[in-house]
Amino acid sequence: xxxxxxxxxxxxPVPGPPEPSxxxxxxxxxxxxxALVDTNVLVYRFDPRFPEKQRVATEMLRQGLRDDxxxxxxxxxxxxxxxxxxxxxxxxALLTPEDIRREAEEFR
Numbered sequence: 001x002x003x004x005x006x007x008x009x010x011x012x013p014v015p016g017p018p019e020p021s022x023x024x025x026x027x028x029x030x031x032x033x034x035a036l037v038d039t040n041v042l043v044y045r046f047d048p049r050f051p052e053k054q055r056v057a058t059e060m061l062r063q064g065l066r067d068d069x070x071x072x073x074x075x076x077x078x079x080x081x082x083x084x085x086x087x088x089x090x091x092x093a094l095l096t097p098e099d100i101r102r103e104a105e106e107f108r
Contacts, residue, residue: 034069037061039079042072042107046084046094072107080104 044050044057064070081104084094095103 035064035071037064037070037072037076039076039083042076042080043083043094046103077104077107080107 041057041060044053045061047054061070081100084100085097087093093100
């Protein structure tokens with residue numbers, strides 16, 4: 001479908017409706033999920049300073065992964081690694097480098 005012309009003599013093309021997808025042609029793919037997991041949920045899962053948030057995050061992740069209703073975006077994994085690598089007030093990070101690597105791989 002050719003672009004429509006703007007009225008008023010400007011002669012500029014005005015985008016029309018998107019082209020419909022056809023079998024074998026251009027289209028988009030999507031996955032329906034109920035939720036994307038935020039970085040905070042991933043961090044709270046391993047932060048013993050907030051036991052109630054840790055409990056909720058753990059249960060939410062377990063249930064969502066079990067029911068296949070959540071996805072962990074790549075950006076959240078990158079932010080998770082940065083957050084749990086940072087030293088806390090007492091000098092230690094939330095997780096060891098080995099634990100961070102293992103958890104990040106399991107989120108994929």
